Amino acid sequence: MINSVSSGMSMPPPPPRGEQKLTQDQQTLISDTLSQYDPENLTESDALSIIETFSEAGIKPSAALEESLAELGFDAKELGDIAQVADQGQRPPPPPKQSSDQISSLVDYLAELVEEKLASGDTDKLTDEDKESIMAQVFKEFDIEDRTSIINTSV
Numbered sequence: 001m002i003n004s005v006s007s008g009m010s011m012p013p014p015p016p017r018g019e020q021k022l023t024q025d026q027q028t029l030i031s032d033t034l035s036q037y038d039p040e041n042l043t044e045s046d047a048l049s050i051i052e053t054f055s056e057a058g059i060k061p062s063a064a065l066e067e068s069l070a071e072l073g074f075d076a077k078e079l080g081d082i083a084q085v086a087d088q089g090q091r092p093p094p095p096p097k098q099s100s101d102q103i104s105s106l107v108d109y110l111a112e113l114v115e116e117k118l119a120s121g122d123t124d125k126l127t128d129e130d131k132e133s134i135m136a137q138v139f140k141e142f143d144i145e146d147r148t149s150i151i152n153t154s155v
Contacts, residue, residue, distance in 0.1 A: 010108075021064055022065065026057060029053070029054075030061070030068050031068075031072060033053050034069070037076045042082050047079050047082040050079060062138065104144075106138065109142075114126065117130050137148075
């Protein structure tokens, strides 16, 4: 059945990651900001200031930004290295790893809640409200932060 459904559908490929078109205002800001610095003598403070200025303007790392920097004599990777962006915790730490026992326990609890909800109703379908209620109970029972995945699939 899945093949018959999926064979007629084609999903467009996801957009390339980090693709951002720069507006004229953003290009002007980049040019004006970088004109204040010598690309051969950047300090960590300079690099951090540049990155902060771009970030506040909503300019995210992208091929367009990298190209714009290069046109002005700056290397995007070098700028990040000087600012030590990777060392400053810009990304949140990964969630703690879950054991198979923890995942099994979570799945069992989830199945129990679904069965209880279906048994208490007159239908064999869950409403959106039922689903939200079940997920809230799972989040509370397993002390999971709201808006995170209930199962950590990262290795």
